[in-house]
Amino acid sequence: MNPMGTLEQNPGRIVIEAGIEVLRRPAYILLAAAIAVVVLAAALWLPNYRLLGAVFTTPGVALGAKLQLLAILLGGLVSNFGVVAAVSTATTPVLFGVDVAMIVYFAKRRRARLARGEIAAGFGGAASGALAAGCAACGSFLLLPVLSFVGAAGALALLPLGGAELGLLSIGLLLLSIYLIARKIAVPPLCELPPDGPVQRADRESHTTPGRNPP
């Protein structure tokens, strides 16, 4: 019996049950948390890498002051973002961490590869999240230069949230990726149908390889 239920379940339940299956294992919680912390810290520190470089290389500055600056810059999540951008900046690393943990879990458990779409949705979400994080300061660290390069910088002025839409897009893509991988985790190993669908009765007798063995 399938402990995860069937694919007829609603998407939210599939994601929650697959998420529980993965994250009840401490190793995967640790992996997801590590990725989330690293990505969030990068989003908040990297825009000020020059400041950190200057402070860290100034003679006579105590190590405590340097570490204090690192900690204070994390507070930029509140002072340096609008509401939508802050929510997406905080949410994207968490979802990305869960997404990667689920991908690693699936790859290890099933020893199977994921379709390109599932991987692309996850990394597309992370990439658009990085672009959205650039909107922390007006003008953006990444988005405006990218749009300027393609001659579409003015398009930002037309967006009602001034580019924070990318943060919402990244959340959507990551949720899609998590859902796709959750579906894979929820389904027990099966004989896969051939890519052109089920073999018709008339063809069956002459068809020698109706499917592939489970992994």
Next chain:
Amino acid sequence: MNRSNPHRTAIRLFLAAAVLALAVPAGAQEEMAGIMEPVTPRDHIRGNPAAPVKLVEFADTECPLCKRFHPALQRVVDDYPGKVAWVFRHFPIAEIHPKAPKEHEATECAAELGGEPAFWAYLDRLYAITPSNDRLDPAELPRIAQHVGLDRAPFEQCLRSGRHAARVAEDVADALAAGAPGTPYSVIVAPNGRTYAVVGAQPYAALRLVIDIALEQK
């Protein structure tokens, strides 16, 4: 099949992040804040012009984060009397805030008609009333002038003339040369010339910490 432990993967990630956090800034030490024009009497300066530390802010009047950051810089001048001078330079980002360049010209008109006190009073009032993100009604510009005690007619004549557009454009060029990736962008200049570039509306505690470090650089 080589099956790596997720614990090890997590530890490797932490180590990679730690190396990145330390290595990237260390490698970037040669180019801290780009090449910025020195502070001169041409600048708009709040506080003691002879203060040992200069905080040069590149800002956009329609940027919501600049609006949020403005009181923090007012507080810096109050908390470091005589020690920190706040220098304002124009960096309207017309691609996302098409109305901003004219607003910056308006602040220059205020300076022309009323000197430095009028410039800062105009800037304070503009930030106080603008909803940001290009939503300030241009009709407010002469009203702000009246609010800070300037005559409306010469102000409107100045604004129509566009004679300060070149000054605003010079500051924009300086912002780009200084490496400003967006606004607000602040360069804290220590007495020995060492610079500390702060990107975004960072917490006031971060400003204090960096200013305290700068004050020690004799």
